[in-house]
Amino acid sequence: MGARANRGYFGRFGGAFAPETLMPALAEAWEAYGRFRADERWQAEYARLLETYCGRATPLYEAVNLGKRLGGRARVFLKREDLNHTGAHKITNALGQALLARFMGKGRLIAETGAGQHGVATATAAALLGMECDIFMGTVDMERQLPNVFRMNLLGARVVPVPSGGKTLKDAVNEAMRDWTRTVRDTHYAFGSALGPHPFPTIVRDFQSVIGRECRAQVKAAAGKLPDEVVACVGGGSNAIGIFSAFIKDAGVKLVGVEAGGRGLRGAEHAARLTPSANSRPGILHGSYSYVLQDKDGQISNTHSVSAGLDYSAVGPEHSHLFESGRAAYTYATDKEAVGAFKALCECEGIIPALESSHAVAYAIKNAGKMKKGSVVVINLSGRGDKDIDSVAKFLGGAAS
Numbered sequence: 001m002g003a004r005a006n007r008g009y010f011g012r013f014g015g016a017f018a019p020e021t022l023m024p025a026l027a028e029a030w031e032a033y034g035r036f037r038a039d040e041r042w043q044a045e046y047a048r049l050l051e052t053y054c055g056r057a058t059p060l061y062e063a064v065n066l067g068k069r070l071g072g073r074a075r076v077f078l079k080r081e082d083l084n085h086t087g088a089h090k091i092t093n094a095l096g097q098a099l100l101a102r103f104m105g106k107g108r109l110i111a112e113t114g115a116g117q118h119g120v121a122t123a124t125a126a127a128l129l130g131m132e133c134d135i136f137m138g139t140v141d142m143e144r145q146l147p148n149v150f151r152m153n154l155l156g157a158r159v160v161p162v163p164s165g166g167k168t169l170k171d172a173v174n175e176a177m178r179d180w181t182r183t184v185r186d187t188h189y190a191f192g193s194a195l196g197p198h199p200f201p202t203i204v205r206d207f208q209s210v211i212g213r214e215c216r217a218q219v220k221a222a223a224g225k226l227p228d229e230v231v232a233c234v235g236g237g238s239n240a241i242g243i244f245s246a247f248i249k250d251a252g253v254k255l256v257g258v259e260a261g262g263r264g265l266r267g268a269e270h271a272a273r274l275t276p277s278a279n280s281r282p283g284i285l286h287g288s289y290s291y292v293l294q295d296k297d298g299q300i301s302n303t304h305s306v307s308a309g310l311d312y313s314a315v316g317p318e319h320s321h322l323f324e325s326g327r328a329a330y331t332y333a334t335d336k337e338a339v340g341a342f343k344a345l346c347e348c349e350g351i352i353p354a355l356e357s358s359h360a361v362a363y364a365i366k367n368a369g370k371m372k373k374g375s376v377v378v379i380n381l382s383g384r385g386d387k388d389i390d391s392v393a394k395f396l397g398g399a400a401s
């Protein structure tokens with residue numbers, strides 16, 4: 001059991017399905033990570049930066065107006081990850097991995113990015129710690145996310161264009177892994193979510209678990225009890241596993257992951273891997289065994305979501321396990337529902353949420369009628385939505401015509 005956990009399995013999911021050339025680097029990262037976690041000086045430095053640089057602990061805010069709008073049956077709290085430096089939970093992982101790289105004596109960080117959010121977080125951490133940084137990004141994504149390309153450049157990172165395949169996130173991960181096989185000696189690959197081969201799903205979860213630890217103490221102080229429900233959006237799954245991790249042992253706390261329903265589950269224009277759909281089943285993508293959107297021949301499906309951060313064909317392996325064991329429930333919100341929730345939060349709370357986070361808010365709106373009287377619901381507000389205002393304007397313009 002211990003040995004199996006050490007190989008990075010969550011039930012039957014996870015593992016490390018990587019090329020031979022990468023296996024030593026993965027083993028080295030796992031071994032070094034164990035020492036990093038036990039090293040008080042490095043842990044104190046991480047804690048100091050989380051507090052003074054990132055702005056942790058992030059507040060737990062009771063959204064009274066939203067609660068009223070949902071019928072007043074439940075108390076609704078928002079875990080304000082949007083108030084982190086660089087605007088989302090991602091910096092917490094990027095900074096942890098940059099410190100881990102430094103701890104291992106490595107001077108170069110690489111990462112994949114889709115929309116550019118993880119690229120910006122990694123470039124930020126690299127600038128802070130004086131590291132060389134290369135971010136792999138599909139050329140289609142570069143065109144779509146030009147401001148983030150410019151941000152990464154300002155922060156001193158190189159953005160490496162990936163013109164192969166679909167020229168998006170999946171291809172960027174492939175290219176970053178290829179680079180890593182050549183450069184492992186001086187380079188650490190900072191995965192952006194709780195994905196990829198062991199040990200990344202565990203390392204990223206551990207770094208993001210600070211969300212759950214903070215939230216557990218905050219909700220007990222504010223509501224006098226544990227929450228009845230904890231809701232988070234699920235892209236790769238890092239913000240969700242980060243907040244879930246503190247409540248997994250509390251059987252009375254319902255955990256809900258919300259995936260991108262895109263244009264609906266009937267076709268392939270969504271990224272719902274754990275909500276039963278014709279094209280999702282277990283398989284291997286990017287080094288890990290988990291639920292993957294694929295056609296009947298095993299070709300990885302392209303996905304669609306109005307929010308770039310949820311637009312990925314696979315899901316972190318621990319979520320597949322929580323899904324099959326029944327400990328967490330997974331559902332979806334469509335583009336339209338997410339944009340509706342985005343507008344609702346802007347209007348009634350004065351908070352512009354990320355479109356990703358809006359999926360979690362949409363779940364609360366959709367299920368308001370089912371909430372028990374006097375229950376406590378926590379929504380993980382994974383990021384702020386300034387980056388999304390163009391997408392929302394375009395969606396509303398398109399939807400109106």
Ligand SMILES: *Cc1c(COP(=O)(O)O)cnc(C)c1O
Pocket residue numbers: 088089090117192193194233234235236237238239240309310354356357382383384
């Ligand atoms: C990247 C991102 C996500 C999706 O990533 P997870 O690993 O599933 O958390 C969600 N919200 C925001 C704001 C993001 O930037």
